Amino acid sequence: MSLRPRRTSIPPGEVEITAVRSQGAGGQNVNKVASAIHLRYDIRGSSLPAEHKARLLASQDQRITRSGVLVIKAQQHRTQELNRQEAWDRLQEAVDAVAEPPRLRKPTKTPFGEKVRRLADKRRRADIKLRRSGRDPDD
Template structure:
């Protein structure tokens, strides 16, 4: 399931990138700071918002704002594309509710193999004791 987020809900801002890069990094704002308010989004339904907010992702603030910083490329346009790709990837990852695991019981054979392994281990350990005449 693919969700389309309107451009009005995404705030993009160009900032200076960190790290090495010589003089160019000091004068050009090539990094992109993307902000997306999950709670205020009209493109997502309530269940999808809850799944996004429940993620243990450090990029999501306590206010429900997702912040993505893209500074991998030297070009502002490439960083913008990368930030939007990361946003789409995160939103699409929570588009479907997770499948719940059905609890199952171990088979009879699995129980027997487990118990046999335990008794073999018990025999090995009991034979390690002091030898009496």
């Protein structure tokens, strides 16, 4: 559950949910019960606003395929219902993360004193290295 309020509603008809067998340990139950959920959400074909789509497609989320489909696999829980809810929550979280435009950085100027200190430190380091080589720093 995210602390971020839900900003965008996702129509259930735009989401493709498939039940598959889970991976990993679990014995006989894992081998015969399809409790994991694959959720597929076509970003380009969705009803999201254009700027939301663009931000979601531009994000570096590895769950987004080249064709613009967000694939979420939920298999942490033993029941299909809990995995379905977890996958849906993760989808909602991904969409809500791009619903708010990123804050633009306000460029600031480096303070004059900071520049002076940095240059003085550079001179000091250069003198130390010059003395190590055996040369005179005054030359």
